[in-house]
Amino acid sequence: MDFKRHIASRIRAEGLSEEDVYAMIELPPNTEMGDFALPCFRLAKAMRKAPALIAQQIAAEYPTDEIVGEVSAVNGYVNFKIDRALWSKQTLEAVLSAREKYGSGEDGKGKTVCIEYSSVNIAKPFHIGHLSSTVIGSALYKLHKFLGYPSVAINHLGDYGTQFGKLISAYKRWGSREEIEKGGLRALNALYVRFHEEAEKDPSLEDEARAFFKKIEEKDEESVQLFEWFKELTLKDVGRIYDLLDVHFDSWAGESFYIDKMQPVIDELREKGLLVESEGAQIVDLSAYDMPPCLVLRSDGASLYATRDLAAAIYRKETYDFYKSLYVVAYQQNLHFKQFFKVLELMGKEWAKDLVHVAYGMVSLEEGSMSSRRGRVVYLEDVINKCIEKARGIIAEKNPSLENKDEIAKTVGVGAVIFGALYNNKIKDITFSYDKVLNFEGETSCYVQYTCARANSVLEKGGAARACEAKEVCPQEFELVKQLAEFPAMLRDALDKYEPCFIARYAVDLAQKFNKFYFDCSILNAEEQTRAFRLALTEATLVVLKNALSLLGIGVPEKM
Numbered sequence: 001m002d003f004k005r006h007i008a009s010r011i012r013a014e015g016l017s018e019e020d021v022y023a024m025i026e027l028p029p030n031t032e033m034g035d036f037a038l039p040c041f042r043l044a045k046a047m048r049k050a051p052a053l054i055a056q057q058i059a060a061e062y063p064t065d066e067i068v069g070e071v072s073a074v075n076g077y078v079n080f081k082i083d084r085a086l087w088s089k090q091t092l093e094a095v096l097s098a099r100e101k102y103g104s105g106e107d108g109k110g111k112t113v114c115i116e117y118s119s120v121n122i123a124k125p126f127h128i129g130h131l132s133s134t135v136i137g138s139a140l141y142k143l144h145k146f147l148g149y150p151s152v153a154i155n156h157l158g159d160y161g162t163q164f165g166k167l168i169s170a171y172k173r174w175g176s177r178e179e180i181e182k183g184g185l186r187a188l189n190a191l192y193v194r195f196h197e198e199a200e201k202d203p204s205l206e207d208e209a210r211a212f213f214k215k216i217e218e219k220d221e222e223s224v225q226l227f228e229w230f231k232e233l234t235l236k237d238v239g240r241i242y243d244l245l246d247v248h249f250d251s252w253a254g255e256s257f258y259i260d261k262m263q264p265v266i267d268e269l270r271e272k273g274l275l276v277e278s279e280g281a282q283i284v285d286l287s288a289y290d291m292p293p294c295l296v297l298r299s300d301g302a303s304l305y306a307t308r309d310l311a312a313a314i315y316r317k318e319t320y321d322f323y324k325s326l327y328v329v330a331y332q333q334n335l336h337f338k339q340f341f342k343v344l345e346l347m348g349k350e351w352a353k354d355l356v357h358v359a360y361g362m363v364s365l366e367e368g369s370m371s372s373r374r375g376r377v378v379y380l381e382d383v384i385n386k387c388i389e390k391a392r393g394i395i396a397e398k399n400p401s402l403e404n405k406d407e408i409a410k411t412v413g414v415g416a417v418i419f420g421a422l423y424n425n426k427i428k429d430i431t432f433s434y435d436k437v438l439n440f441e442g443e444t445s446c447y448v449q450y451t452c453a454r455a456n457s458v459l460e461k462g463g464a465a466r467a468c469e470a471k472e473v474c475p476q477e478f479e480l481v482k483q484l485a486e487f488p489a490m491l492r493d494a495l496d497k498y499e500p501c502f503i504a505r506y507a508v509d510l511a512q513k514f515n516k517f518y519f520d521c522s523i524l525n526a527e528e529q530t531r532a533f534r535l536a537l538t539e540a541t542l543v544v545l546k547n548a549l550s551l552l553g554i555g556v557p558e559k560m
């Protein structure tokens, strides 16, 4: 039952459709006044009346029934009071029948969404800077699937560019196969760092690197083999991290995938008169849009990052016929995305409007920033492992007799990393702090997980009795019910705004409301019917907390 819909369908307001009214109905923060409210300030102009008068008129005309029993007008708001027992019953029934599907839907039927995220660079460290793209993108992917959008998760690997020439040169000079096999990504990165140190002393190394890169492009066997080997090693290393974070991809088509797909794009740009020569390079002039030009071909004929993105966008449209195509990439690249989106628009691709750059802020560690050239890098895997280690310590202290401590420490530690990167609005820069993300009393995943363990233990002691009906619903219970009822709408809001942090915040809110209920109301010692209702409420809370965390890629231990 959609109470907002019920109310909206029964309100008559001059010049407003039911949809308009529906969109204006709010959940007031203070439930004393009402459970739903319609603010009348925006109606004043159209209806040529003071908001307070409009509110009075709407309240007087509203036909109350068994669902909405009380309507009042206060200071320009119409307040509606819902039958709480009915609302609770419907909500609990909805949650407990749908369970892990509660909140899901077919909203996206037939609307394919491409979601590009993580997009790590081959032979470069998977560092903490890639964390946000990875966890925000993965949550958006899971959320889209949950709401019925056919979704394609794409890892646009950075597997093309002169750095591979540098690596080959460094490998041939100073590397050994055994060392690299053993050290993986870190050993490759060490070679990369060494190359830059040596090239500062001997600039001719840069020419050597360029020559090697050219060899890759010309498909020289040895160079291509080395390059493929570097790629394989990197994917093995990052695969471990993706497994830990429960992150998955449907396509691994990286930049090199588009090598043979760029020429048609360049031809099309030329045909449409969009390419101009500038200092030997081929560019698209974007000065009319207050942007620097988009570089398509370098003076030596080499393609650029934007060229591959143009080819990739077109390929994705042709292959998936997307409804939307998202790019979860740091805001440092804002200009790049604006530029190549504009170029596609100028090419007459009407679908360019369906491309979305989902930008997010930087994550840094308390210790300070990093640079992959200098080797001052914070590896994400180290951060995750440190979180797991710390979680293990906390758990051992809190609950020394717990079974499966290792498994639980992993779930808690990984959750802390994901939640830590997700909790803020995505555009904010954040500083990652181990103590903050592992604070059991804070706004953290371990607080939510701990609340789940508490609910589990109540249910275990409480037996099988459940009742979705209560004679009376107390304020703590009702706050919890309302929060549970909000879950489906919150998910849609998170999807519309590309903000997985809404889900994280929601989970913390729900956990807080449950804990208030848990401490204020006795569950196990209540009278039979109340006890069964409170057990149902506890179970519904657990179901929804798990659903929320699972959309973020976070597991829930039974016990903690």
Ligand code: ARG
Pocket (backbone or CB within 6 Å): 116, 119, 120, 121, 156, 157, 158, 309, 327, 329
């Ligand atoms: N590999 C790039 C980096 O690490 C991100 C790729 C972003 N995606 C894109 N389609 N340009 O900075």
